[in-house]
Amino acid sequence: MKALLAVVMVLLLAGGILASIGKQDPSVGLSSAREVWADVLRDTDQIGLQLTRIPVAEEVQLGQEIEAGMRGWAAEDPKDTKYVSDVAALLLPNVGRKDMPYRFHVVESPSINAFALPGGHIYVLRGMMDFLQNEAELAAILGHEMAHVDLRHCVERYQYERALKRAGAGEAGQMIDRARILVTIGYSQYQELDADSEGARLAIDAGYYPGAPEAVFSRLESLMGETRARRETTPVGEVTQSMDEALMDFFRTHPLSAERAKSMHGFAASHAELKNRRFFVGAQNYANRIGRSASAPQSEMKTFTF
Amino acid sequence: MIALGILLVAAFVLGPYIYASVRVGRLRRELEALRAQRTDSQPLIARIWQLEKTVEALQRERGGVVYAEPPPMEPAAAVVVDEPVAAAPVIEETPERVMAAAAFAEVALPEPVQGVGPEPQFVFESAPGPSLRTRLSSSMAGKDWESTLGGNWLNKLGVLVLIIGIGLFLGYSFTQMGPAGRVSVALAVSAAMLAAGVYLEQKALYGVFGRGLIGGGWAGVYFTTYAMYAVDAAKVIDNPWLASILLLAVATGMIGHSLKYRSQAVSGLAYFVAFATLALTPVTAFSVIALLPLAASLLYLAHRFEWFKMALFGVLATYATCASRGDSGTSVAAAQSMVGAYWLLFEIFVILRASRKQPFDWAEQLIFPLNTLGLFALSLPKWHHTLPHNVWIFLAACAAVHVIGAILRGQRPEPRLITRILNAGYEGPITLAACFAAVAIWLRLTTVWINFGLLVEGEILFMAGLWLRLLYLQRLGAAVFGVATAKLVYDAPDGGRIGRLYEWTPVAILSSALMYVNRYLGSGARYFSYGAAVPLLLVAGFESPAPFVAVAWFALAVALFEFGAFAKLSEFRFQSYGFVGFAMAALLPNNLDRREQWIAVGLCVLLAYWLTLRTRQLTGREGRIVPLTLSLCTTAAAVLFVAGAAPSRYLGAAWLALAAVLLELGLRGLPRYFRYHSYPVAVLGWANVAVFGLFEINKNMPLDWRLSIGAAALVSYAILARAFPIDRFYRIAAAWTGTTIICFLLWSVLADPVVAVGWCIVGLILMEVATLHPLLGGLTVQADLLSVAVFGRLFMANFVNMGSTSGISHRLLTTVPVIAAEYYTWHRRQGTRIAHYYCYAAAILVVLLMRFELGRVLTVTGWAAFVLALFWLGRSRREIDFRLQSYAIALLCFWRSWTTNFYVPDSFAGVPGRIATAAFVVIAFYAAQLLAPREPNPKDSWPDRYARPLFSLLASTLVSILIYYEIGGGMLSVAWGIQATCLLAAGFWIRDRILRLSGLVLFLGCILKLFLYDLRNLETMNRILSFIVLGGVMVGVSWVYSRFRNQIQRYL
Secondary structure: OHHHHHHHHHHHHHHHHHHHHOEOOOOOOOHHHHHHHHHHHHHHHHHHHHHOOOOHHHHHHHHHHHHHHOOOOOOEOHHHHHHHHHHHHHHHHHOOOOOOOOEEEEEOOOOOOEEEEOOOEEEEEHHHHHHOOOHHHHHHHHHHHHHHHHOOHHHHHHHHHHHHHHOOOHHHHHHHHHHHHHHHOOOHHHHHHHHHHHHHHHHHHOOEOOOHHHHHHHHHHHHHOOOOOOOOOOHHHHHHHHHHHHHHHHOOOOOOHHHHHHHHHHHHHHOHHHOOOEEEOOHHHHHHOOOOOOOOOHHHEEEOOO | OHHHHHHHHHHHHHHHHHHHHHHHHHHHHHHHHHHHHHHHHHHHHHHHHHHHHHHHHHHHHHOOOOOOOOOOOOHHHHHOOOOOOOOOOOOOOOHHHHHHHHHHHHHHOOOOOOOOOOOHHHHHHHOOOOOHHHHHHHHHHOHHHHHHHHHHHHHHHHHHHHHHHHHHHHHOOOOOOOHHHHHHHHHHHHHHHHHHHHHHHOOOOOHHHHHHHHHHHHHHHHHHHHHHHHOHHHOOOOOHHHHHHHHHHHHHHHHHHHHHHOOHHHHHHHHHHHHHHHHHOOOOHHHHHHHHHHHHHHHHHHHHHOOHHHHHHHHHHHHHHHHHHOOOOOOHHHHHHHHHHHHHHHHHHHHHHHHOOOOOOHHHHHHHHHHHHHHHHHHHHHHHHHOHHHHHHHHHHHHHHHHHHHHHHOOOOOOOHHHHHHOOOOHHHHHHHHHHHHHHHHHHOOHHHHHHHHHHHHHHHHHHHHHHOOHHHHHHHHHHHHHHHHHHHHHHHHOOOOOHHHHHHHHHHHHHHHHHHHHHHOOOOHHHHHHHHHHHHHHHHHHOOHHHHHHHHHHHHHHHHHHHHHHOOHHHHHHHHHHHHHHHHHHHHHHOOOHHHHHHHHHHHHHHHHHHHHHHHOOHHHHHHHHHHHHHHHHHHHHHHHHHHOOHHHHHHHHHHHHHHHHHHHHOOOOOHHHHHHHHHHHHHHHHHHHHHHOOOOOOOOHHHHHHHHHHHHHHHHHHHHHOOOOHHHHHHHHHHHHHHHHHHHHHHOOHHHHHHHHHHHHHHHHHHHOOOHHHOHHHHHHHHHHHHHHHHHHHHHOOOOOEEOOEEHHHHHHHHHHHHHHHHHHHOOOOOHHHHHHHHHHHHHHHHHHHHHHHHHHHHHHHHHHHHHHHHHHHOOOHHHHHHHHHHHHHHHHHHHHOHHHOOOEEOOEEHHHHHHHHHHHHHHHHHHHOOOOOOOOOOHHHHOHHHHHHHHHHHHHHHHHHHHOOHHHHHHHHHHHHHHHHHHHHHOOOHHHHHHHHHHHHHHHHHHHHHHHHHOOHHHHHHHHHHHHHHHHHHHHHHHHOHHHHHHHO
């Protein structure tokens, strides 16, 4: 028994010492608990979603209905739309749902935003176009929105409603849909992070610079001023701050830009095969709204290091 | 006229009161006399009572008057006729009958029978009589009171009014009558009154009235004689000597006449009128001198016939008369001589009375204080007005004459001091003399010379007391010393201003020294010892620097205690206790907020502890209280010492160390109280650490602060180690606080992910220490709670931690050892209920670690491996907890694979993640199935009985779902058919019925799908293919079953 105790003690001491001398991450909080809870919610929700999954055709029809309702909302820029469609075309070969007819729209709206609708409708707002600095960043944004479609995030919120409507219980469907929003709000942030990762994968597979997503979110963080409160240095402060942040994060649909940037950094870092490879950035292309050609100039390329 | 009005009002107001007081006093004396007689008369009274009963019986037989029995508690009942009994004839109550009854009673009861009841043998002793108030009320309610007022007081008041009228008449200058005429009229009226009084006094019914007239007549004659020289309006004599002789002659006649009646009232009235007359006449030297023979004659009569009330009246009348005249403007010497003569006259009277060595009447007792009061009331204003700076001479003279008076009085035999003073013992005048002398000294001297003078006076008194062996004098001297000491105390705050070191301090030391000498000389004079301590205390307090005042007092306390112990004098011990009290009081204001003065406080601690140790030898109540109190003082001083000596950040630890020292002393009996004192000190230390250490603790705090908190934790554990076998308080408090402090400290010192590791190590140590002694079992509770804290901490800081060392995440580096510790604890505490917690906590940590370390997709692979490991361990080690965990995690793994892995787009080395992970999970499940027993043991728990089907079904279902997602479309039925075939084949191969049944069920599912779905929805080609392939497969399987029926039968 003493030998066993000695082994455990050595393990503990060794682990502690090793963890003390390495690169430290000062983040403390309840995000792990929140993540586990999100896992539970999402996995539970998935059962229902699998049982109520709607066919692609129905999803496309749904998307068209929604898109038709949005037509008068803002004017579409045909030139930029074409450019965005050209960039997105480079990403499409790697999507999972190849039967999804993607459509891209660039509309005149000052908001720095982009979103996706069921059926493959991707909207990029003028504010976002102005905010982005190169084609790799645009590819990351497009990849993110396409991932939402590819991962069925967009259509999932309509599934219960549609299923119940088919069963002749439309009113109950609306009610259940509201209830589901409460459930999904617990893991919608993780859907965003999933979309970030999948979008980055799509962009990288298309040859775009892996550091672009992180750059976008870092600039968004600076622009929006989204910063975490300064870390408390007392035990009580640490606990209360963790609880406060957990509560606020639970009702936040999107993660903070800093966390997304950190996540993207981790994603890129976890793919060692990307290191020292040259990727397309396309700053000039983006400025001129000219799609990437097969022989991109070296000035538009950049070696990925982290 | 105003004076006259005042006199009248005073007479009306005071008259009834004085009468009532006199009567009450008389009744009280009678009552006491009767009580004294009662004891001797009991046999006689009993006999009388029997005779009375016999008489009543005889009278009743004769039908005569019945006198009711006196009520037992009514003293006057024996002479009061009550209502007759019902059977007796009613007789009207007339005065005659009452008198007759009284006469009967007087005959029957020769002795007074107040308080006598019908049962003499016991009632006499126990039954109280009616109160004086009741008796007075009853007497004043009858004719007695009325006759007294009307026949006596009205007479006297009338005479008084008449005489005053005469006086006014004589003083009134009107033209119709010359002085001789006025004198003649006054003399005639006075003489007429006198004659009428003499005549009427002989009549039985007018005796009282006549005596009043006699008194008034003599008063009139006296005043007229006085007016013949002193009042201008009636002045017929120019020679003062003649006037004096005439006045003396009248006074002599008045005295002689009053002697005939031997009536204090007659003589008193005469003197009252005489005094009143003098008060009303114009002020002259003669009028003042005339008071002397008047007062002297009055005192003679009072002394001769023991008319003490008249003597008292003389004092009052003489000084009141003088006071009513006001300041005539004479010199101080003349006025003081006259007043001194009055005082001397009454003083001689008192001394003469005192020489008889008999108890004084109440009126006599008042003469001395009133005489002194009169002397002062008349003299002091004069001195103050005329010679204000020489008042001390008057006081000194008063002191001197009172000393003489005291010497002349001598000692009285009465035991009680107040009685001796009232009966003209020496104590009264010597006390006054001491007071006068003290005041004279105060007025004459200044600053500390007053103290010096008082010391001299006190010493003289004390020495005289010693020489004459008069205890009262010694005490009086001590009182003067007390006054001197009080002045020292009063002057002490100004000591610095008046030159403490050169004036105040020497006198204070002299006071102390003299009192200690007096204590030595007077064997019983303990009060001198206490008194001497006061200046000593003050000198030490004022001459010492502020921080060392307490030290000085503690040192004096030690010295006094040691001397008391050496000389076996308890009062010195008590003084030392008092010094300790003052020293403790001085510690707080002088040393509490001055950290640099900890040396002084340290000395106090040593001295206090010395006293504590020395007082252990005391016995009795003192031996119980004093060591406890002194040990408390020591503890308090030590707490202050630590507060001053220790740096603020180390204060909590220092107090804990002090608690440890106190505990050790207490355990060693030096003395034992310290053990209990260490409790609050330890609590103080812990509170300090909590408030200023734990609540303020943070990641950036200085190293020394952390060290102080660590020291507090170590001291707490040291206390625990020392006290746990015998002290429940420390066994609980020290352990919990030590652990709490150390956990906070680890939080502060260690990196975020390492905190849990540190806590885990502490928990393990606590658990191991708990096994060393049965009384340390409580530590396991702490270890358990720490385990919970570690669990929570891992969630907060470890699972999402992105730090790494050489590519290995800190999450892995810290959580794995914690998991190992949890399993070790489970192993260590097997057989206890809490062991299950550790087992499951470790499993949960493994699951979560895999979730965060492997990521969302690969998690299931880790979980699947863990399922396999747990199940294997559970089987091999017969640990049901492991097996149950494996079942639960298998379900979780299945759920996770289906709901997460099958939808994620990740891939691994070109293989889609869902396929790779699902394959791993399925293999693990099938492996677990193979590990499970083919035939379950009926004794197994129900989950164990279904372990093999569970793993098999989970794996097969997972494969089916994967096929559904991967293949889908038209080939799904074919694929599932192939899977069913494989299942059947495997089932036959490894002789597993679950696999075979799974295959058959899957076949059935395929058939249903074919007819319910494929037939309608699939494309023609796929539909056909599905039917064909599936049909073929099913035929083949059927064939196999038919062909190898016998062999299959064996498998089944």
